[in-house]
Amino acid sequence: MWKLKLPLKIKVFLWQLSHNKLHSGVALKHRGWKGDPSCCLCRQKETTTYIFFSCSLARFVWSCLGDAFGWDHIPTSLDDLQGCRLSKLFGTYTRLGFLFFAGFTWAIWKTRNKMAIERTFPSNPIDIIYTGLSFVQKWCHLLKPTDQGRLKAGVEILKSWLSNYSPIAMSSSDISFL
Numbered sequence: 001m002w003k004l005k006l007p008l009k010i011k012v013f014l015w016q017l018s019h020n021k022l023h024s025g026v027a028l029k030h031r032g033w034k035g036d037p038s039c040c041l042c043r044q045k046e047t048t049t050y051i052f053f054s055c056s057l058a059r060f061v062w063s064c065l066g067d068a069f070g071w072d073h074i075p076t077s078l079d080d081l082q083g084c085r086l087s088k089l090f091g092t093y094t095r096l097g098f099l100f101f102a103g104f105t106w107a108i109w110k111t112r113n114k115m116a117i118e119r120t121f122p123s124n125p126i127d128i129i130y131t132g133l134s135f136v137q138k139w140c141h142l143l144k145p146t147d148q149g150r151l152k153a154g155v156e157i158l159k160s161w162l163s164n165y166s167p168i169a170m171s172s173s174d175i176s177f178l
Helices: 010-016 025-030 048-054 056-069 084-088 094-118 127-142 146-165
Strands: none
Touching: 010 084, 010 094, 048 056, 048 094, 056 094, 056 127, 056 146, 084 094, 094 127, 127 146
16 A cells, blocks of 8 residues: 555555544544534444445445446445455556545545535535546556556546436435435
């Protein structure tokens, strides 16, 4: 992870994520925080795994990526992504798969923080996909030219999926307003 061509704050974030050191609601409560340790969207106990894999927004992000890249399994924890699983998920080398993972987990984290701290909710959950994609594209310039080309192929797959994305219009919904 430390050898990846990513900004230092993203490397630190990924280290914290992999060592369960992020400031989730449960972790803050354990440290004496007086606030509510539950997700501001789903009202479930907010752990690191919950934020990145179980929350409805995170599941939406992983489902969209799974649809775009043809996954047969949507990850439910960091353990699902161990080893060379990332390279298989994003159809590229492990280090480039890790860059995709970093971009989308950073987008989920930034969105979660806006919801939890600023009480600003995304107007459309697909915006998180666009945010993650913009991080990946920005960080692409840090790579060697050969890796940039490989990464851009994955970016094009996702862009193509996004251009064809249209949510199913339904008359009823189980979504409630907060």
